[in-house]
Amino acid sequence: MSPFEAAFHASAERHERFWIFGVLVMLVLLTIGTMFYVVHDYGLVTGTHSYATDPQAPAREAAFQDGKVVRTGPNAYAVYVVGRAWHWSPDVIHVPEGAEITFYVTSADVLHGFEIQGTPVNLTAVPGVVGTVRYTFRHAGLFRILCNEYCGMFHHAMVARIIVDPAGTP
Ligand SMILES: [Cu+2]
Incomplete structure (x- = not known):
């Protein structure tokens, strides 16, 4: 091996070590970042609402029964x-026009996407977690909730x- 080649190999190996190390650091940061996001965004560790050990628990709660x-x-x-x-x-x-609606959303099985068409409401329904989103419908009419997280054969x-009822209807 010529001195030039040797120097070239040494330099290439330095670069490789740098990138192997760099990728490991990125992996660790991304993992920590993702866990931080999941835990804080979905409140997995907030005591009373911790369902991490029983993912079906929220769906069984009384509030989630019979709509x-x-x-x-x-x-x-x-x-x-x-x-x-x-x-x-x-x-x-059915909700009335102009009222402040708080949606509590969970899943009884797999991930689903809770999207209300034509509004900015869009959250992931996660088993074991109750997601919350607030919205006020300014106009009466029909809005559709779509699933935007692929969940199997009949996802579509x-x-x-x-149904947003006009204000003043009982
Ligand atoms: Cu789906």
């Missing part, structure tokens, strides 16, 4: 929605309806 829409204030409602392959329950939700059919 609850609960009035929580003069103009505020809580809506509890469970995603299951392949439907949302409840699949028809996973559609529910939100």
Whole structure:
């Protein structure tokens, strides 16, 4: 091996070591970052709402049974929605126009995407986790909840309806 080649090899090996090390550092940072995001965004470690050991627990809670829409204030409602392959329950939700709606969303099986068409509402329904999103419908009409997280054969059919009733209807 000529001195030139030897120097070249030494330099190439330095670069390789640098990049192997660099990639390991990136992997560690990404892993920590992802875990941090999951834990904080979905509240996996917030005590009372920790369902990490029993992913079906939230879906079994009373509030998530029989399609609850609960009035929580003069103009505020809580809506509890469970995603299951392949439907949302409840699949028809009535809320009044102009009210502040808090959606509590979970999944009883796999990941589903809770997207209300034509609104910025978009969160992932995760088994074992209750996601929360607030929204006010400014206009009466029909909105569709779509699943935007591929969840199997009838994913495309996973559609529910939100019917926003005109203000002043009982
Ligand atoms: Cu889906």
